[in-house]
Amino acid sequence: MYVLVVHNRYSSAQPSGENRVVDEEVRLLRAAGHRVELFERRSDDISAMSLLSKVAVPLRVPWNLAVRAELAARLRSDRPDVVHVHNLFPLLSPAVLAACADVGVPVVATLHNYHQICPPGTLQRDNRPCTECVVARSPLPAVRHGCYRGSRLATVPLAVGHALNRRRWWSGVERFFCISAAQRDILVRSGMPPGLLSVKHNFVPDPGACRTDGGEHLLFLGRLAESKGVRLLMTAWDALAADGGVGVPLVLAGAGPLESEVAAWAAGRDDVRYAGLLDADRCREAVRRSVAVVAPSMALETFGLVAAEAMAAGVPAVAAGHGGFVEIVEEGVTGLLHTPGDPLSLASCIRRITADPARNREMGLAARLRYEKGFSPAVGLDGLLEGYRTALAGRSGGANGAPPMGKKDAGSRRDSRAGRDGGSR
Template sequence: MRVLVVHNTYRSEQPSGEDRVVHQEVELLATAGHDVDMYLRHSDDIAAMSLAAKAMVPLRVPWNRQARADLAAHLRARRPDVVHIHCTFPLLSPSVVAACADVGVPAVATLHNYTQVCAPGTLYRDGRICTDCVGGSPLQAVRHGCYRASRPATLPLVVAQTANRDLWWSGIARFLCVSRSQRHILVQAGMPADRMTVHHNLVVDQDVHRATRPNHVLYLGRLTEEKGLRLLMAAWDQHVARAAARLPLVVAGSGPLQHEVAHWAEARPEVQFLGLQTRDQCKELLAGAAAVVAPSVWLEAFGLVVVEAMAAGVPVVAAAHGAFVELVDHGVTGLLFRPGDVESLVDGLAQVQSGPARNRSMGEAARARYERDFAPEVGVRRLVTEYRAAIDGSLCAPV
């Protein structure tokens, strides 16, 4: 099968799990014998643009005529069987969907977040889950300045979302949602259920194995409010106050809360803040973890770090909402706590440190679940099935 992958990469100073998933899918498809080409734009390129070119970027977010023409020419030259679209913001725009129609190539789109119904794609605003635009007017996002706390920065996203809704919803042969919970929300917003299926992200086995004697609890990811860092800090302080912290907490990552987290960790000998780590360093940290904490206060569409922990045989303590409830079997492969509830998270932290035998058993069950549902060979077979369905024009089975 000839596949063209279309993607706009994120800025390198903000490492994205989405970028990693895209490149892993490409590598796995190629390894399975498929002819895979990539049509990429890089957000890092914006920094080197002239001032005039930079000023044009927001104006082209809703529609980029040049991207449409360039992709159409590429499609005519390559003649793929199917196009797989990922992120189109900010340098590609939804015009890439029109380019596929111009050439008559079926398009599949993976929905990594909620940008089809939410300008910033997070369903999170002012410290709470926000679904105001789900099934309603996205103009509220401009009023609140939902993207980067800026009305001018939010406006191009809302224009793109509003002006191109029919194009997206009619021009994509098959939408791949990364979780059932994400699909449910998008269908509620009016997206075409008969072309929306669930395809979990492919997660490569990194050959990481949980240590016989793990020596820390791990938070690994972006340091942002919606990821639940403040909730974790409050819960950890209570956890320590109850003399239950047999293992230290290691926090690795970068983001807007980096300085706040670093300052908090400095005053606590049982906390180690490491900042942004390389992939090899992340693997080492994961191998030494008794548990990974995923305290997100927003509705995670998937949860890459959760499945990477499962692959390593490490149980997870995760908030019981969003995709986490379908990734984590409570008491079997990990623990779920009440979202936003400090006491419930404290209890989860205590449980993963108080029973080594149970902790090890949950890790083994997590690894078995990974092999059954998330291993690359499983994901590639499902992905190719979705491509063939898009080519054939098949509708999705009810979920």
């Protein structure tokens, strides 16, 4: 099979789980013998643009004519079997879908976040979960609150793109991959056609080595931001320290807006170590040596990649009991779930996960089995290929009567829509 992957890469200044997932899927498909090529843009390139080009970036967020022409030419030349769309913001735009329709190439799209219904894609406002746009089935609440970068003006291009292209997504994509059932449920509530949405969890490469003892530290691994629960974790840890601690140190690894605050908090303490941004090998080693990985996210995570990575290494997780985490972590079996946003609940779970080494090892073994059955490369490959075959066969289900946006789109989609069986996976 020949797959063309379309992705706007996020800035390299911050760790991106989405970039990593895209790269790992490409490697997985190629290792299985499939041809995979890339059609990419990089957000890093914006800094090198002329002032005029930078000013034009927001104007092209809803629709980028040049991208449509360039991709259509590439598709006519290369004739891939299927196009797999990931992130289109800010340099690609849904014009990608029109290019695929122009040439008649089927499209699947992975929804890594909530950009389909929430301009910033996070379902979060003022560091708290927010579903106003879900309930309204409109991005207007986000504009009113200035949800993207705290600016109404910056939010407008995203909201306009949402309004103009909402039905184009429905008619232009044969299959959407949701990366958790929790995400799918929210998208259905927002008005997306359920017949187009299937659940395909992210997979995690096998680290090659699992934890062999009880571990030597607790680990936070991720972006150092309020939304990831960093301040919540610091508050919970201070409460534990005041009560005598838990016998192992806390390691925080990552980068982000709270980096200086975390470094200052950790300085001079024996029970905390700030490790900074780790490369892939050091991340795997830090996970493998953990008593548990802590993921106290304040946001409704679509998946929870760090918890699955812990499971791959036979390490249990302590995670927030909402969003995708509730599908990954089975309470008391593969880890513990704390009340989201509650530092006392988080502290209690940390104490429990460290207090009984024998039980901790049992949870680690169960976590590894859960990984093998649900998040391994073999499972990930099967999910990808099933989605591609569904797209090629035109069996992704109806779009609730959503019409295409133009004559070209209508003509190119008509044959692929004919004969659909109306079912959903």
